[in-house]
Amino acid sequence: MQQGLIPNVSVDCVVFGFDFTNLNVLLIERNFSLNGIHYADLKLPGDLMRLDEDLDTAAARILKENTGLSDIYLKQFKSFGSPDRLKRKPHDLEWLRLIDHPEEHVITIAYYSLIDISEYGRSQLVISDNAQWTPVQEITDLVMDHMDILRYALEHLRVELLNKPIGFELLPEKFTLSQMQRLYEVILGTTFDKRNFRKKISSMKYLIPLDEKQVGVAHKPARLYIFSNEVYLKTKKDSFDFSV
Amino acid sequence: MQQGLIPNVSVDCVVFGFDFTNLNVLLIERNFSLNGIHYADLKLPGDLMRLDEDLDTAAARILKENTGLSDIYLKQFKSFGSPDRLKRKPHDLEWLRLIDHPEEHVITIAYYSLIDISEYGRSQLVISDNAQWTPVQEITDLVMDHMDILRYALEHLRVELLNKPIGFELLPEKFTLSQMQRLYEVILGTTFDKRNFRKKISSMKYLIPLDEKQVGVAHKPARLYIFSNEVYLKTKKDSFDFSV
Missing domain, CATH: 3.90.79.10 (Nucleoside Triphosphate Pyrophosphohydrolase)
Incomplete structure (x- = not known):
């Protein structure tokens, strides 16, 4: 030993x-x-x-x-x-x-x-x-x-x-919504309809769209987003909403 | 040893x-x-x-x-x-x-x-x-x-x-809403307005009112409630609501 x-x-x-x-x-x-x-x-x-x-x-x-x-x-x-x-x-x-x-x-x-x-x-x-x-x-x-x-x-x-x-710890600093959707799908073991997924994440004020798109991709380049922890901390609520 | x-x-x-x-x-x-x-x-x-x-x-x-x-x-x-x-x-x-x-x-x-x-x-x-x-x-x-x-x-x-x-693990099987409010107040270290508290818990379908009131209390006896785990399991949603 x-x-x-x-x-x-x-x-x-x-x-x-x-x-x-x-x-x-x-x-x-x-x-x-x-x-x-x-x-x-x-x-x-x-x-x-x-x-x-x-x-x-x-x-x-x-x-x-x-x-x-x-x-x-x-x-x-x-x-x-x-x-x-x-x-x-x-x-x-x-x-x-x-x-x-x-x-x-x-x-x-x-x-x-x-x-x-x-x-x-x-x-x-x-x-x-x-x-x-x-x-x-x-x-x-x-x-x-x-x-x-x-x-x-x-x-x-x-x-x-x-x-x-x-x-967002598992995504690069700048990511596309498709990459984010894929992340949620593989972790939760499910698939989401693209439109439904976008609707569900539209309330996430801490997802900030950039004036920047993907480069070097074969398909139409998608918009990049960042996650803002600052906005998250400002906007988050207790899920029970018991605050008075 | x-x-x-x-x-x-x-x-x-x-x-x-x-x-x-x-x-x-x-x-x-x-x-x-x-x-x-x-x-x-x-x-x-x-x-x-x-x-x-x-x-x-x-x-x-x-x-x-x-x-x-x-x-x-x-x-x-x-x-x-x-x-x-x-x-x-x-x-x-x-x-x-x-x-x-x-x-x-x-x-x-x-x-x-x-x-x-x-x-x-x-x-x-x-x-x-x-x-x-x-x-x-x-x-x-x-x-x-x-x-x-x-x-x-x-x-x-x-x-x-x-x-x-x-x-509900900390409450007796049958409890009043005032007892429940006090429990939330002491654990969360806050006080709630009675009406606001009742409003907030009104969405809890798993709180079942009984046709029974407190006995042996000095004040006006209050209605008793039970917690139904069965109803909870049937009605709970992921707080993120990511289900498709």
Whole structure:
């Protein structure tokens, strides 16, 4: 066991990235052999906490180690501590022993993070050799209880998207309404009629149209918009409207 | 260190109880002497996790040990893991050593719970000798980082109250609109004009008036209402109304 680590507490990150087509999740390939069997499966980026770290610091470190990025939207959403979470597949526990981690009950504090992939370029972002972006709908199996963690993260992201303007973290600074519609569609797992969607977002005073259009596209260039957090904070109301 | 405990992970519970006047929090008095100084300060109910427990199980156990109740609204809301959280006051760490707990960095997973005090009776509920209900506005100091935990719990409760019908967990099954108004006022820290409040809740189809009035009150008895979760689930909409 490495010095300075907390043996029973880890932090895992569900890193979402949007590429105008899919909602992707950053996964780490775990490659190892055990009793003559080779395993190559996928996990969320995560690590044991260090003794001198806060939870948020640990999450930011894990994000930095795996993407090279700092100052990214990062939110703690739930902790997971089922006693069997490392024992669902026998080779998960064996793998933990291989990496010198003898604890059988690790509580993990889960964060999710939102990244605009287009800003950095897909390959530029993934700095560890064994990291990869995978469209969320293609992820069917992950190590330990990481599928549960991903499901909760997605559920949390959907609720947040319906209540707060967090979707803009996944879009470039300037975006088109079609890009925004696609983002809402892939996260909510639905499709919207274009006219209905425009009507629904027409009340968002914080969506500011620019005198600027897309460049270098094959189709008719669309108008660009920005999200104004300042306008959002000024115009938002409690959804219950209980203010007197 | 007692066998079967996880030394670095605890669960703390913010137990809210409403008594028609105040929003109260269940606190545990910690009485101990150290180097000739006697300490009597207050903490949230909490304990280290056991190796065979899930997080939710640990929270339910702590609630049961301190109130005698099971099957109560209990929600994980945030984990706290600042490296200095046990070291803010020197005697906190000394106290942990007294109770045979040598770890200096404990991550705590915090839950909050909602209890209708009136149903059980104030004294009946508090089963441990050193437990007490304290009105939330009178709580100015707690051990370790428990003031932070309480503040986050209250913030979380306010947001939930504005978005979900959780307030009814704090009311008896049958309640008056004045009791409901008082509940919203004490949690949100505001006052409502009676007519405005009635107007605002008139859209809540899940508030069902009964052909029944209060009994044994000095004033004119008011009509009783129940909350129907069934009607709520049928009539609720996403606050964003993005459904197609």
